[in-house]
Amino acid sequence: MxxxxxxxxxxxxxxxxxxxxxxxxxxxxxxxxxxxxxxxxxxxxxxxxxxxxxxxxxxxxxxxxxxxxxxxxxxxxxxxxxxxxxxxxxxxxxxxxxxxxxxxxxxxxxxxxxxxxxxxxxxxxxxxxxxxxxxxxxxxxxxxxxxxxxxxxxxxxxxxxxxxxxxxxxxxxxxxxxxxxxxxxxxxxxxxxxxxxxxxxxxxxxxxxxxxxxxxxxxxxxSVGGYHLEIELREPCPAFTEALVSRGGQVLQEAGSILQIDMQKVEGRYATLLFQLAGAAGTQIRGFRPVQRTMEDVFLAAVDQESAA
Amino acid sequence: MTNPLPPPVVTPSPIADLSYRTYTGPLRTRAVRWWVVALYTIRKARRSPGFWVLSAICLLSYIFHAIAFYVQLNVSSAFMAQSQRDYVLPFFSAMNGNMNAYCLMGICMLLGAGSIAGDQRVNALMVYLSKPITRSDYLVGKWIGLMVSIFTVAVVPSLIFYVVMAAAYSSDGFFTQTHWLLPQILLAALVPSVVLSALMTGISAWSRSSFTAGALFATLYVLTGIVANIIALAMFQHQFHLILLIRHASIPGLIDAIAQRVFNAKIPGNRFRNPFSHKFITAPALSFSLTCALVLVVVSIAAARVKIRAVEVVRG
Missing domain, CATH: 3.40.50.300 (P-loop containing nucleotide triphosphate hydrolases)
Structure with missing residues (x-):
């Protein structure tokens, strides 16, 4: 109840x-x-x-x-x-x-x-x-x-x-x-x-x-949807970033070894692809999670939506 | 070789258990919740030094009347012959004297001025009313708590006085003259307690400052008494029944009128230096005075209830 x-x-x-x-x-x-x-x-x-x-x-x-x-x-x-x-x-x-x-x-x-x-x-x-x-x-x-x-x-x-x-x-x-x-x-x-x-x-x-x-x-x-991911590499790796972009991925934000990426345009199983690209670039993925908004983002989005309505 | 002592059994104290546990114990019925508020008001009165000082002054007034009665009785036996002794009048004089009246007013101010005004100032009403009590429970609790405190101060010295008088004059016809004295004492003590506490509660509810509420109450009490007496003596000198009515048309006058009727006391008119000095100043009928007191109480309590709210609602 x-x-x-x-x-x-x-x-x-x-x-x-x-x-x-x-x-x-x-x-x-x-x-x-x-x-x-x-x-x-x-x-x-x-x-x-x-x-x-x-x-x-x-x-x-x-x-x-x-x-x-x-x-x-x-x-x-x-x-x-x-x-x-x-x-x-x-x-x-x-x-x-x-x-x-x-x-x-x-x-x-x-x-x-x-x-x-x-x-x-x-x-x-x-x-x-x-x-x-x-x-x-x-x-x-x-x-x-x-x-x-x-x-x-x-x-x-x-x-x-x-x-x-x-x-x-x-x-x-x-x-x-x-x-x-x-x-x-x-x-x-x-x-x-x-x-x-x-x-x-x-x-x-x-x-x-x-x-x-x-x-x-x-x-x-x-949650902002399944395509927005945050990955943490062992160390910053430009080769990995280039390979990701060439396969249709989009890097939204890069802060040292932590990347926020959008995989919406990537065909196939993007999780498997990420690990393959990391191996090919000679790095490791040490963190992998969907991107989450802060409650402040949630609040502002809701308020904007309400205002638009 | 002695056996070592067994290790002490350590039982964890409930207070040492800092985790939260819900309360599953008994709860009292909601009908008596007002008494919790009343009891708190009474406890608060007991902790106030001013309350004890004023109570002691009240008691002094009875001691004074007891001594005066004793002196009159023993020094001048011609002044108060056995058949003329009035055992009721000293009770009326002591209970209704200025000293006692102003002490009761002072206690009422001391305890009552901040009773609701103080709660409003510190937003305590929100705490009270977020619990399962109604506005009426809160108001009745505050009022009854104040009333009980004043009643105690009014009645306890009278009862002590009664016991002393009974012990001293039981063989001189005290009990034959005073069949109704105990109910008279209780009623005469109850009336100022109810009226003053209701009025003070009403004023306190309309204020956020104890000082303002107390000052307003004192002004109302003193000023109505003075104004009524001045009008009675200055404007209606030639209409005796109007003097009686106007003189009692005040808060102290109303209480005095009821006490006079309750004790059936007669005050000689020459106390007031008016053309009717040969007459007795009698009070208006008891039913009339009690009705006026009841109206005052109902209006005061109703006015207080209007102002007691958990939240201030500002209507747009």
Missing amino acids: PTITVNNLTVKYGSRTAVDNVTFDLPDGCVGLLGPNGAGKTTLIKCLLGFVPPTTGTGTVLGLNIATSGLAIRQKVGLMPELDCHIPGINAVTYVAYAGELAGMPASLAIGRAHEVLEYCGLGEARYRHVETYSTGMLQRIKLAQALVHGPGLLLLDEPTNGLDPKGREEMLTLVKDISHGKGVSVIVSSHLMQDIERVCDYAIVMRGGKVATSGDIASLR
Whole structure:
């Protein structure tokens, strides 16, 4: 069963359409929700949590109707908001335990669970410090901890790496990747940072202007087709390049011993031919893979396509 | 030769297991989630030094009235003959005196001004409402938490005073005069708690600054009292029933009116230096005052509910 199903969903704020007739199913695992600011990502999350009612269309989260089961959805979902949101004057353990109690956990279990998730999120002994003394990275971690405390089946992370330095960002992404794989928790990461999505997600939805520009699993989105290859030679070899071009191959990019080539015009089994040409030129092929686009390329292509349409 | 000790059995502590485990424990029913918010507000009050200082000042007012009652009773036996002793009036005076009233107002400001305004300022509403609680759960929790804190400060000294008076004067007819004193004390403590906490919650919800909310509440409380008294004494000197009505047409006046009726207390008119000094200043009917208080509470809570949202929706 898909984690989230959305059919012809439209959300309007007065006359302004924030989400425009979108339809998609999101699988388990880690899903990236990509898009520039104002694309409708946060509105979509708010709608999925029942904060903003859909103007038209339907949707389900973990099998629960978004229009009628807001509370039941929030029982099963954890939200890490984009904005800083802490309760001043209390330490992290009290804060996270309080979040657990709000989700219905008995106080004695909530405090134990708070310690567990804060340890998991890497706050360690800092969990006894007052929240207002935390750095940005620690605040992001505590937001993640309060979202996890009641054991949600789905985690919605809105810009989880906002304001983090490279080390903090890497640690947060490692946490997100860990939680979303093999822990029974599906994760939706909303971000405008393509590298973050590329790093942790298995599936992505690209939004623009309230619409879904493209969607699919990351590997197929990044794939550019079977004829574009990247090969790595033992050392730079002009003889190999010349032989390849003479057989109809096209060298798109050459960086030392790494070549990006287009084999569309080559007749026959091009993989076998490549190895034959390398042998004849006296070199070795040490790497051979289809060329993949970055998520940035995917995003720009989807946006261009959407604009053209 | 001694046997070596067996190696210690090392059991991994749950906290040492840093991997993520999902929570599969019990969950409380959703109907009591508001109590979690209320309990947090009460715990927060307990941690505030200002709360304890103001509570101590409240208690002082009862000690003062207990001493005054004792002195009146013992120094001048002619002043208060056995048959004329009024055991209820000291409770009314202590609970409804200026000192007590301003302490309750201070506690309400201290605990309530930032209760919702503070959450809005730091975006904590998003955390609350992303959990399975409704706006009403949150609002009721905040309100009840504040109300319980104020009620405790209002009622505990009264009950201590009651116990002291009962112990001292049980043989002098204390219980024969005070059949309804305990319910009277509870009601007289409940009314300011409910009214002040509702009003403060309403104002706090409409502000993002604790200071602004507190200042507005204090201004409203003090100013309505002063203005009502000035209008009552200056403009309607020749219409006694209007004086009674206008004098109580304020937040402290309303609370005072209900307390007067609850304790059936009569205040001599000469306290106010007006043409009716020979009369007693009685309050408007209890049903009327309670209805006014109820309207104030409902309006305040409804106003607060309008402003409590998980997300700010700007309509284009």
